[in-house]
Amino acid sequence: LQLEEIKKYIVPSYSNSINIANDPIYIPNSVTSIDSNAFEYCTILNKIVIPNSVASINANAFTECYAFSYIVIPDGVTSIAGRAFYRLYGARFIDFTASTSIPALGYNNVFSECASDLQIRVPAALYDEWIAATNWSTVEGYGTITWAKIEGSIYENAYADGTPIE
Secondary structure (H helix, E strand, C coil): HHHHHHHCCCCCCEECCCCCCCCECCCCCCCCECCCCCCCCCCCCCCEEEECCEEEECCCCCCCCCCCCEEEECCCEECCCCCCCCCCCCCCEEEEECCCCCCCCCCCCCCCCCCCCEEEEEHHHHHHHHHHHHCCCCCEEEEEEEEEEEEECCCHHHHCCCCCCC
């Protein structure tokens, strides 16, 4: 998904960013990759629905999207590039509980300078593998990133009807 595609639906407040609040962005099911810088500097974007068709989230895709309180990552995501979630100051958790495998993680600061209490939620069945996986074992944030073993998935409940959780 590229910024030019997004601009078809949203009028940006200035040339390189979109600043919307309240209404979620629903990424179409036809999208398989969120391109680099797609939502970079969308500072008041606070809700996004990522479909299971998305396999990769590229560099700086959500950099400085300050208004997110959480992001739910679907099972289809197999790779996340460097700085994909850089400076998500408002995010309290990133939820991977729908995952049945561990996405490849970029080499560089994927979650750097996020909220000081950011929690990464992973499926309980994959917890030990997840935190030991390449690049996941060295995840760093602005403060302390905590890991949470979660039974079940909020993804199914949150997105079953196409709407995000509140």
